[in-house]
Structure formats: C-alpha cells, structure tokens
Amino acid sequence: MTEQTKRTTIVLFSGDYDKAMAAYIIANGAAAYDHEVTIFHTFWGFNALRKEELIPVKKGFLEKMFGKMMPRGADKMGLSKMNFAGMGPKMIKNVMKKHNVLTLPQLIEMAQEQGVKLVACTMTMDLLGLQEKELLDDIDYAGVAAYLADAEEGSVNLFI
Amino acid sequence: MTEQTKRTTIVLFSGDYDKAMAAYIIANGAAAYDHEVTIFHTFWGFNALRKEELIPVKKGFLEKMFGKMMPRGADKMGLSKMNFAGMGPKMIKNVMKKHNVLTLPQLIEMAQEQGVKLVACTMTMDLLGLQEKELLDDIDYAGVAAYLADAEEGSVNLFI
Amino acid sequence: MTEQTKRTTIVLFSGDYDKAMAAYIIANGAAAYDHEVTIFHTFWGFNALRKEELIPVKKGFLEKMFGKMMPRGADKMGLSKMNFAGMGPKMIKNVMKKHNVLTLPQLIEMAQEQGVKLVACTMTMDLLGLQEKELLDDIDYAGVAAYLADAEEGSVNLFI
Numbered sequence: 001m002t003e004q005t006k007r008t009t010i011v012l013f014s015g016d017y018d019k020a021m022a023a024y025i026i027a028n029g030a031a032a033y034d035h036e037v038t039i040f041h042t043f044w045g046f047n048a049l050r051k052e053e054l055i056p057v058k059k060g061f062l063e064k065m066f067g068k069m070m071p072r073g074a075d076k077m078g079l080s081k082m083n084f085a086g087m088g089p090k091m092i093k094n095v096m097k098k099h100n101v102l103t104l105p106q107l108i109e110m111a112q113e114q115g116v117k118l119v120a121c122t123m124t125m126d127l128l129g130l131q132e133k134e135l136l137d138d139i140d141y142a143g144v145a146a147y148l149a150d151a152e153e154g155s156v157n158l159f160i
Numbered sequence: 161m162t163e164q165t166k167r168t169t170i171v172l173f174s175g176d177y178d179k180a181m182a183a184y185i186i187a188n189g190a191a192a193y194d195h196e197v198t199i200f201h202t203f204w205g206f207n208a209l210r211k212e213e214l215i216p217v218k219k220g221f222l223e224k225m226f227g228k229m230m231p232r233g234a235d236k237m238g239l240s241k242m243n244f245a246g247m248g249p250k251m252i253k254n255v256m257k258k259h260n261v262l263t264l265p266q267l268i269e270m271a272q273e274q275g276v277k278l279v280a281c282t283m284t285m286d287l288l289g290l291q292e293k294e295l296l297d298d299i300d301y302a303g304v305a306a307y308l309a310d311a312e313e314g315s316v317n318l319f320i
Numbered sequence: 321m322t323e324q325t326k327r328t329t330i331v332l333f334s335g336d337y338d339k340a341m342a343a344y345i346i347a348n349g350a351a352a353y354d355h356e357v358t359i360f361h362t363f364w365g366f367n368a369l370r371k372e373e374l375i376p377v378k379k380g381f382l383e384k385m386f387g388k389m390m391p392r393g394a395d396k397m398g399l400s401k402m403n404f405a406g407m408g409p410k411m412i413k414n415v416m417k418k419h420n421v422l423t424l425p426q427l428i429e430m431a432q433e434q435g436v437k438l439v440a441c442t443m444t445m446d447l448l449g450l451q452e453k454e455l456l457d458d459i460d461y462a463g464v465a466a467y468l469a470d471a472e473e474g475s476v477n478l479f480i
Contacts, residue, residue, distance in 0.1 A: 006312055011478070013342055015401055018203055022173055022319075025283070029304035035312070043338055044401050062415050069402055081175055081204050082229055092287075095222045099286045123345070126419045127412075144349035151476045152326055152355070156311045158171070158319040159342075159478040166472055178363055182333055182479075185443070189464035195472070241335055241364050242389055252447075255382050259446045316471045318331070318479040 006035040007154025011147065014160055015044025015070065016080035017089055017104055023160045024048075024107035030156065031114040038150045039111070040142075042121035045160075046130060048074045048108060049120055055134045063129020070128070074104040112138060119146070166195040167314025171307065174320055175204025175230065176240035177249055177264055183320045184208075184267035190316065191274040199271070200307045202281035205320075206290060208234045208268060209280055215294045223289020230288070234264040272298060279306065326355040327474025331467065334480055335364025335390065336400035337409055337424055343480045344368075344427035350476065351434040359431070360467045362441035365480075366450060368394045368428060369440055375454045383449020390448070394424040432458060439466065 008030035012023045023039060031037045041049050052073035059067065071077050079088040096103060102110065112118065118139040124130070125141075132141070140146075151157045168190035172183045183199060191197045201209050212233035219227060231237050239248040256263060262270065272278065278299040284290070285301075292301070300306075311317050328350035332343045343359060350357045361369050372393035379387060391397050399408040416423060422430065432438065438459040444450070445461075452461070460466075471477050 008308075008312075011342070011346075013339065013480075019173065022171070022202060025304055026171075026307070029308055033305065033308055033312075035308075042342060060418075062411055062418075065411070066415075091222055091225065095226075095287055095289070098220070098222075101283065101287055123421065127415055127421060129415070144345055145353065147346070148328075148349055148353055148355075148476070152328075152353075155315045155475045156308070156317050157476050157478060158317060159480050160173075160319050168468075168472075179333065182331070182362060185464055186331075186467070189468055193465065193468055193472075195468075251382055251385070255386075255447055255449070258380070258382075261443065261447055315475045316468070316477050318477060320333075320479050 005153055006033070007037070007150065008035045008156040009038045009147070009151040009154055010040065011159045012039050012041050012045035012048065013043050014080070015047040015077060017074070017077035018079050018081070018092070019160050020045070020048045020074065020077060021104050021107065023158075024104065024111055026158065027111050027116050028107060028114060031111065031116050035156070036154070038117040038119060040119045040121060040147045042124050044070070046120065046124060046128065047071050047077050048104065049118065049135045049139060051134060051136060052076075057131045057134060059129045066128045067130070074108055077104070108136070165313055166193070167310065168195045168197045168316040169307070169311040169314055170199045171319045172199050172201050172205035172208065173203050174240070175207040175237060177234070177237035178239050178241070178252070179320050180205070180208045180234065180237060181264050181267065184264065184271055186318070187271050187276050188267060188274060191271065191276050195316070196314070198277040198279060198310045200279045200281060202284050204230070206280065206284060206288065207231050207237050208264065209278065209295045209299060211294060211296060212236075217291045217294060219289045226288045227290070234268055237264070268296070325473055326353070327470065328355045328357045328476040329467070329471040329474055330359045331479045332359050332361050332365035332368065333363050334400065335367040335397060337394070337397035338399050338401070338412070339480050340365070340368045340394065340397060341424050341427065343478075344424065344431055346478065347431050347436050348427060348434060351431065351436050355476070356474070358437040358439060358470045360439045360441060362444050364390070366440065366444060366448065367391050367397050368424065369438065369455045369459060371454060371456060377451045377454060379449045386448045387450070394428055397424070428456070
C-alpha cells in the first residue's frame with residue numbers, strides 16, 4: 001500500500017435494503033473523496049444487482065426456486081430489522097422521501113456514474129443459477145482472487 | 161497512513177445486544193492498546209446511544225413510530241440469535257454476571273472514559289427522527305465524510 | 321505495517337452457514353495468495369468449531385442450555401436468509417454438490433491444511449460454557465488483545 005492510494009472495498013453479502021443502503025452510501029461517499037471503490041456482491045447481495053423485470057432464462061429446478069424466492073432488484077428488498085412483512089420498507093421509503101434521502105436504486109445509479117466498480121461474484125452466480133442477462137448492465141464478473149487483489153491495496157475493507 | 165498511527169474505526173449498524181457488545185469489546189481493547197478509536201453509530205446502531213428514560217420531543221407520525229419500536233438504550237436490546245422474545249438476553253446477562261463479564265451499558269461507559277469517540281450519524285437521525293436530547297451526553301454528530309476521514313487513516317475497519 | 325506483510329484477519333461472529341462459508345472462502349483465497357490469515361471465532365461463530373459428536377462435559381444449567389441450543393458443528397448450521405426450518409441449508413447443499421462447491425466442513429479442513437490460524441475467543445468460551453474438548457483439534461485460544469495484535473498488522477480486516 002502506498003501513501004497515495006485511497007481505496008475502499010466492500011463485500012456486500014447481505015440482501016437487506018437497509019444494509020445495502022449503508023454499503024452504497026459509504027461507497028458513494030468514498031468515491032466523492034477520490035477513493036477507488038469496489039463493491040463485491042456475493043450471496044444475497046445479488047438482490048441489489050438484479051433487474052426488476054422477469055428475464056426468461058433456462059435453469060434447473062433448484063436454481064429456479066432460488067430465483068423465485070430472492071427479490072428482483074433493489075426496490076423490492078426487505079429490512080434487516082422491523083420488516084413487518086414489507087410494511088417496514090414502505091415506512092422507511094416514506095421517511096426517506098420526506099427527508100430527501102436517495103433510495104437504493106438511486107444510490108446504485110449514482111455509484112455507477114461515479115465509477116464505483118460493481119462486481120458480481122461468479123461462484124454465487126453458479127450456485128444460485130443467476131445469469132448475466134438477469135443482472136444490471138455495466139458490471140464486472142469476478143471471483144475471490146480479484147476481490148483480494150483490490151482489498152489488499154487499501155485500508156477501508158468492509159463486509160456488509 | 162503512517163507507521164505510527166494505530167486506529168480502529170467501527171461502523172455499528174446493528175441494533176443487537178450481542179453485536180453491540182462485540183463492537184464495544186473490540187473498541188475498549190483497541191483503546192487499551194493505544195489505538196485512536198471511533199464508533200460510528202448508524203441505522204439500528206442508535207439503540208446503543210439512546211437514553212433509557214422517555215424524552216418528550218416533537219416528531220412526525222412515522223418518526224414517532226420508529227422511536228416507539230426501537231429499544232430505548234443498550235440494556236433493552238435483543239440478541240441476533242436465540243432471542244426467544246427477550247428470554248435470550250436475560251439468560252446471557254445471567255451468565256455474564258456469573259462470569260464477571262461487563263454488560264453493554266458498562267462497556268459503553270468504559271469506552272467513554274477511555275476516550276473512544278462515539279459518533280451519531282446525522283443522516284440516520286434525520287431519517288428516524290431522533291433528536292440530540294434523546295441520546296447519551298458527550299457524543300459527536302457527523303456524516304459519512306467524517307467517518308471516511310477516520311477510517312482511511314487506519315487499518316482496523318469493521319462494519320458490525 | 322510494512323509493505324511486505326499481507327495479512328487477512330477475520331472476526332467470525334455469525335453462526336450462519338452461509339456467512340461462515342463466505343468467511344472461509346475469503347480465508348482460503350487469501351492463504352492461497354500468501355496472506356497470513358487468522359479467523360477469530362467469537363459468539364455464535366463457535367458453531368463452526370464445535371465437534372459433531374456429543375462430548376460429555378460438566379456444566380452449569382445455563383451453559384448446558386446454550387450448548388444444547390447451538391448447533392454442533394459446521395454441517396448443522398442454518399442459513400441467514402431463507403432457512404425455512406432447515407430446508408434452505410439442504411437446498412443450498414444440493415446445489416453446492418451439483419456445482420462442485422466445497423462444503424463448510426471441507427472449507428474448514430482446507431483452511432487448517434493451508435495454515436490458516438483458527439482462534440477460539442476465550443471470553444466466549446467462558447460465557448457460553450464451551451470447553452476445549454468440545455472443539456476441533458489444532459486451534460488456538462486467545463482474547464481480544466491477540467486479535468488486535470494480528471489485525472493491526474494487516475489491511476484486510478473483516479467482521480462477519
């Protein structure tokens with residue numbers, strides 16, 4: 001690590017709306033302060049990368065079931081606390097609107113505009129049967145080796 | 161980052177008693193080993209900063225509901241696992257007493273005595289409608305930029 | 321921190337199968353890229369270190385209850401999401417088998433073979449009444465001071 005490099009690398013494991021929001025708020029903040037920023041999406045963190053529309057793809061039975069049970073896209077994710085069968089996210093989104101806080105889909109768009117590198121973990125894609133055309137455009141595909149190469153270069157490393 | 165600086169910066173996102181305990185144990189340990197330590201409380205992590213008594217404040221309807229649903233103070237928080245409608249925390253507190261392990265409120269007090277910087281995330285306060293007089297005394301108020309300024313100076317960065 | 325040292329230090333707090341898998345996949349990856357790697361198991365993270373067989377040990381009542389409620393060994397752990405009373409882990413394990421992904425017990429064995437330092441948090445052992453003979457062989461026993469000594473030497477520090 002050189003003194004000049006500022007780098008923030010986040011593993012987004014969680015599929016919760018609030019945790020993904022925290023990840024993307026930190027990522028956008030770090031990008032604004034000239035960090036090179038990577039968000040490595042793994043396991044349930046893929047929820048944030050899924051397209052909202054249903055993309056018809058061929059899958060095995062178990063992969064199809066995972067695909068059905070996981071929310072399609074950032075806007076449909078639940079809260080880690082006080083989810084109340086989906087009422088929690090609605091309440092949070094109402095107060096967010098009132099206080100002009102960006103929603104998760106807006107935070108993701110901003111991150112892409114700011115050049116935050118969004119990475120999809122290829123092992124998870126295999127495991128859950130997710131395919132590239134089901135995910136957002138302009139993202140990278142990589143494994144744990146690529147994650148470590150980014151992470152070891154910087155000091156702000158978070159697992160969310 | 162200079163070789164001399166030892167710094168531990170923790171984002172406390174979780175509102176669970178056991179996770180907050182882990183955060184404060186690491187923070188107190190790091191402070192004892194001369195790290196500069198910051199705990200940045202965000203989202204449900206505010207539970208640890210709330211005063212136990214009910215502070216009357218003016219709020220909108222949604223903010224009032226969040227205030228009611230979130231536990232008031234460290235002693236009322238639940239466990240991330242085996243909470244059993246509040247029986248889990250009682251069991252844990254009993255074994256903690258037996259083994260002379262500090263409780264969460266004691267760990268927070270010790271952190272303040274050791275000079276650990278406790279920060280309340282101002283965006284979360286807006287969002288959940290929390291006000292300064294509902295929170296512990298002698299804490300700082302800041303946003304993601306201040307968090308990053310601390311985090312990028314050190315190597316022990318955790319999201320809990 | 322010297323430029324030469326590459327070190328990954330993970331606090332495994334979670335007792336979930338999927339989160340422990342993520343921890344051990346990162347640890348094995350880092351070890352393969354010549355990092356010195358430590359996984360510090362604390363709180364529910366002990367699930368991954370427990371032997372599968374029932375080891376008869378003398379314990380107090382509360383410690384016995386914790387011992388009963390916590391799963392014995394990596395293979396019995398649940399998922400953080402979509403656990404469905406144990407059906408989720410079975411589904412995940414089926415797709416893992418299909419895609420030749422290593423199971424958690426296999427990942428732990430590989431980590432030990434690669435020289436990843438597995439540490440059991442002594443405070444948690446006291447608290448939950450766990451004893452050395454209930455845990456895997458060839459692991460270390462240490463407290464938060466030893467964790468910090470490892471963590472402050474490296475830049476990839478994760479709390480999982």
